[in-house]
Amino acid sequence: MSVRSPRVLVVDDEADLRELLELTLVKMGLDVDSAATVAEARALLARHPYQLVLTDMRLPDGLGLELVRDVATTYKNTPIAVVTAFGSADNAVVALKAGAFDYIAKPVALDQLRLLVRSALRVHEAAPGMPGNGPADAAADAVDGRLKGGSAVMAALRAQIGRLARSMAPIAIHGESGSGKELAAREIHARSPRAGQPFIAVNCGAIPEALMEAEFFGYRKGAFTGAADDRDGFFQAANGGTLLLDEVADLPLAMQVKLLRAIQERRVRKIGATSEEPVDVRLISATHKNLARCVEQGAFRQDLFYRLNVIELAVPPLRERQGDLPALADAILERLGGGGHKAALGPGVLEALAGYRFPGNVRELENILERALAFANDGVIEVADLALKAGQGSQGGDGVAAAASSAASSAISSPAPADLPASLPDYLIAIERDIILRALVQTQFNRTQAAQLLGISFRQLRYQMQKLNIQEPEA
Numbered sequence: 261m262s263v264r265s266p267r268v269l270v271v272d273d274e275a276d277l278r279e280l281l282e283l284t285l286v287k288m289g290l291d292v293d294s295a296a297t298v299a300e301a302r303a304l305l306a307r308h309p310y311q312l313v314l315t316d317m318r319l320p321d322g323l324g325l326e327l328v329r330d331v332a333t334t335y336k337n338t339p340i341a342v343v344t345a346f347g348s349a350d351n352a353v354v355a356l357k358a359g360a361f362d363y364i365a366k367p368v369a370l371d372q373l374r375l376l377v378r379s380a381l382r383v384h385e386a387a388p389g390m391p392g393n394g395p396a397d398a399a400a401d402a403v404d405g406r407l408k409g410g411s412a413v414m415a416a417l418r419a420q421i422g423r424l425a426r427s428m429a430p431i432a433i434h435g436e437s438g439s440g441k442e443l444a445a446r447e448i449h450a451r452s453p454r455a456g457q458p459f460i461a462v463n464c465g466a467i468p469e470a471l472m473e474a475e476f477f478g479y480r481k482g483a484f485t486g487a488a489d490d491r492d493g494f495f496q497a498a499n500g501g502t503l504l505l506d507e508v509a510d511l512p513l514a515m516q517v518k519l520l521r522a523i524q525e526r527r528v529r530k531i532g533a534t535s536e537e538p539v540d541v542r543l544i545s546a547t548h549k550n551l552a553r554c555v556e557q558g559a560f561r562q563d564l565f566y567r568l569n570v571i572e573l574a575v576p577p578l579r580e581r582q583g584d585l586p587a588l589a590d591a592i593l594e595r596l597g598g599g600g601h602k603a604a605l606g607p608g609v610l611e612a613l614a615g616y617r618f619p620g621n622v623r624e625l626e627n628i629l630e631r632a633l634a635f636a637n638d639g640v641i642e643v644a645d646l647a648l649k650a651g652q653g654s655q656g657g658d659g660v661a662a663a664a665s666s667a668a669s670s671a672i673s674s675p676a677p678a679d680l681p682a683s684l685p686d687y688l689i690a691i692e693r694d695i696i697l698r699a700l701v702q703t704q705f706n707r708t709q710a711a712q713l714l715g716i717s718f719r720q721l722r723y724q725m726q727k728l729n730i731q732e733p734e735a
């Protein structure tokens with residue numbers, strides 16, 4: 261085994277900047293080659309393997325972007341980062357989309373350069389000799405059983421995650437509630453060079469607006485009444501790792517501005533602090549809302565959208581990947597068994613589940629199986645135990661769906677009649693949600709007809725749907 265230092269290629273035609281970069285990298289113990297043109301860089305790339313390429317965007321004989329494309333296709337193992345002109349968000353986003361690992365803005369801040377280099381070198385440690393879509397990725401799929409499911413859609417999603425995991429490009433995950441967005445984000449983190457660092461998930465809709473800045477950026481002791489000690493925020497807690505902004509559409513506009521700044525500068529300032537600190541955080545955002553529509557409606561800033569939505573990842577609803585049902589059911593039963601006796605599915609159960617629409621996706625499947633297990637005899641879940649909600653069978657549903665719904669005469673199946681609900685408001689909400697969903701499914705999400713069926717106005721229905729977070733499934 262060679263004990264060579266990692267080798268880095270710097271591509272820049274400005275002698276001053278090139279020297280600054282070289283010097284910094286050499287001080288970090290790296291071997292540095294440099295090139296002043298695209299052609300020189302190509303020649304060097306063909307000659308040596310590099311652990312990192314750092315290129316300027318404008319070069320005398322072409323664009324750094326061409327090198328990004330070359331490296332992303334021909335030298336998949338080599339992370340390439342671009343140096344972008346000051347304030348040029350467009351270039352950074354274009355480069356990330358083209359496959360750049362990361363970018364750094366001019367004037368180059370040396371602390372940020374060092375963070376970038378360290379994180380690039382971790383890519384290599386994490387994937388020694390690993391070809392982009394090669395067998396090692398397939399092995400990672402097999403070992404890494406977090407996102408379960410045997411459907412082609414799920415296999416494609418896992419492969420996409422394998423490719424995305426290595427770069428710093430912000431990822432926006434979209435999918436219905438309960439479809440597995442957070443799990444997908446965890447998988448990106450777990451398969452990234454950041455896996456050994458923290459993964460912090462923040463539900464943006466759950467933080468009171470007044471506390472947001474403190475929660476995200478932290479505060480210094482005495483910054484406000486009650487600030488008894490210095491405290492880190494989510495950004496500091498996720499430093500070196502990944503920050504998931506869940507329900508990102510719920511961020512208030514004022515906070516969106518602050519977040520955009522933190523993303524652009526890659527620095528945050530604690531409340532009450534005099535200086536900013538650099539943070540090295542990979543951002544993933546998730547939402548079940550249509551973020552582009554939120555931008556159109558003025559509820560979400562265009563510039564932040566552009567920064568977060570560099571790479572989009574769609575998690576399809578469960579009803580569009582029925583092939584996942586066996587693996588998901590198996591994993592859920594395993595978990596419910598808690599290492600002891602694992603429950604089994606009786607005849608026709610998988611077929612009954614396949615005829616169901618799962619408006620609440622995998623989370624609903626978990627709930628259905630958990631509840632069914634409570635009713636099941638001897639740990640064998642029968643179709644009747646599923647108590648699938650009436651009217652939720654898939655369209656063209658056959659006897660299976662009918663069997664399932666006949667078993668569901670007690671659509672609001674818990675608690676059992678003799679029990680009292682643990683929380684009356686929650687119970688009533690569940691009933692209301694259930695009834696509205698049934699009316700919507702019956703009318704194929706025609707809200708006008710559904711409102712008529714329920715004897716309420718269209719406006720009332722729309723309001724209730726918003727309140728209960730009921731979404732029309734996307735076609």
Ligand SMILES: Nc1ncnc2c1ncn2[C@@H]1O[C@H](COP(=O)(O)OP(=O)(O)OP(=O)(O)O)[C@@H](O)[C@H]1O
Pocket residue numbers: 406407408409435436437438439440441442443444506546548588591622623626
């Ligand atoms: N492919 C999968 N394999 C195994 N479990 C899954 C899968 N997808 C989702 N789950 C499980 O389903 C539940 C819901 O998933 P998750 O929280 O990731 O969904 P979400 O889309 O983020 O939901 P929400 O929009 O409500 O935040 C979790 O318990 C998760 O572990």
